[in-house]
Each structure stands twice: as C-alpha cells, then as structure tokens.
Amino acid sequence: MKVLIISDSHGLTKELAAIKKRHEYEVAAMIHCGDSELPADCAEMAGFYAVRGNCDYDSIYVNERIELIRDKTFYITHGHLHNVKMSLVNLHYKARETGAHIVCFGHSHEAGAEMIDGILMINPGSILLPRMRKEKTYVILSLENEDAEVTFYEVDGTKLEHMTARFRFSH
Template identity: 60%
Template sequence: MKALIISDSHGLTEELLTIKERHKNEVDFMLHCGDSELPATSSEMSEFSAVRGNCDFDSRYPEDMVVLLNGANVFLTHGHLYNVKMTLMNLSYRAQEAGANVVCFGHSHIAGAELIGEILFINPGSIRLPRMRKEKTYVILEIVDKKAKVIFYSSDGIVIEELKTTATLQLKHNRE
C-alpha cells in the first residue's frame, strides 16, 4: 500500500491539485500534515486525511489522527503542539502512546525521514516554503510486509534520490 504525504502547502491550490492528479492512480491514501490554510471542504483537500496546523483555522480538522496503512499505525500531526522545531522527544512520546509505527508531521518545513528506535519519523517538507533544501517536497510512503520505503519528490514530480529512506517496521498483529 502507498500513501501520498504532503505538508505545509500554505494556501497553494493548483500545486495540490497537480500532485493529487499525478499520483491518484498510484496511492491508496492521501495524507496532509497541516497548514494547508484551506477549508476542510475545499476541492483541493478532498481525498486528503488531514490534520490542523498552526496556520489552519478550520476547526473541522483534528489536531492529530491515526490511520492504518497495511498493518502499520501511522500517526499524523502537524507538530507545533509537540515543539518539533526543537526536538522530536515530545512527538516520540506521543507516538508511543498512540502505538504508532510511523509518524508523519510537518511544521518545520524540513524534509527528512529517520528511524528512531522502532518508529519511522517522516517530514515531507513543504511544497511552498522549504527550509534547508531548495526543492519543494512531498513524499510517497510504501509499506509492503514490514518494509517501509520513503520516496521524496520535488513539487514537479522528480524523485530526490539522496532523501530516499527504507526501514523495517516492528508491526504488532492485533489479536482478534
């Protein structure tokens, strides 16, 4: 299964629609980590499971959520409530409480993916105002069995090879 992950689009509309159209037949989920600055009911945000960022004023967005992606619990948040510009510790504690295997967040606009302990942290960067890179970025996350593959794309759809990340997830099967 694959998920498109985007964050910090800060009012962009055409770019969101272009990226959605580019990958609509390739992904099973579309996740937005906040700061879209668009109403939850807008056509640009349709198809996205989205959370509220510090620049979002539509109260219909939740602060965070957990989605199930091919056996992995994916915790989605913007990051401002967890002080992610300073440390990932608070977010890590919250992810552990939520039973997350993967955490998707934004806020810092810094693209990156890293396995910390047993949790894969993904920040797709920003398609509006990237920091620490010139490329405006988003991510496709693929989870097959327990293998996670994170591929970063520039906003024009070109793979950014040096940011590719793979990780083995420690998935726990639910007892029914």
C-alpha cells in the same frame, strides 16, 4: 502499498491539485500534515487524512489523527503542539502512547525521515517554503511487509533519488 504524504502547502491550490492528480490512483491513502490554509471541504483537500496546523483556521480540522492504513498505524499531526522545531522527543513519546508505527508531521518545513526505536518519523517538507534545502518536497511512502521506502519528490514530480531512505520495521 503506497501513501502520499504532504505538508505545509500554505494556500497553494494548483500545485496541491496537480500532486493529488499525479498520484491518487497509485496510493492507498493521502495524508496532509497541516498548514494547507485551505477550507477542509475544498476540492483540493478532498480525500486527504488532514490535520490542523498553526496556520489553519477551519475548525473542521483536528489537531491529530490516528489512522490504520492496511496493517500500519499512522499518527498524523502538524507538530507545532509537540515542539518539533526543537526536538522529536515529545512527538516520539506521543507515537509510542498511541501505538503508532509511522508518524507523519510537518511544521518545521524540513524534509526528512528517520527510524527512532522502531517508529518511522516522516516530515515531507514543504511544497511552498522549504527550509534547509531548496527543493520543495512531498513524499511517497512505499510499504511492503516490514520494509519501508520513503521517496521524496519535488513539487513538479521529479524524484529526488539522493533523499530516498529505506527502513525496516522490527517486531
């Protein structure tokens, strides 16, 4: 199973639509971790499990979502309410409270993935304003049994092999 994860697109429509079109038929779900700065009911956001970021003003967006996608529980939030620019501790505690296997968040615009005590934490970066690197990124998460592969892509669809990370869930 594959899941598209994107965040911090900050008003981009053409790029968001292109990424969605590129991957929508290969993924089981699409997640937007906030700061789209777009109306929740616009065409570009259709089909996304989306949350509200600190730059989103459409009240339809929620601050957090818990979604069961196939057999994995995803905790989706922007991250600003968990102080993710300072530490992932608060976010990790929230993930444990919710029983999440996978956390998808943004806010810091810093692309990365790590396994913390059996919980996979993914920040897809930003397709507009990346921090700590020049590449404007999003993620395709591939899940097969207990194996996870986090593959980062540039906004134009170029795979960033050097950023690919593999993880294994343990019981």
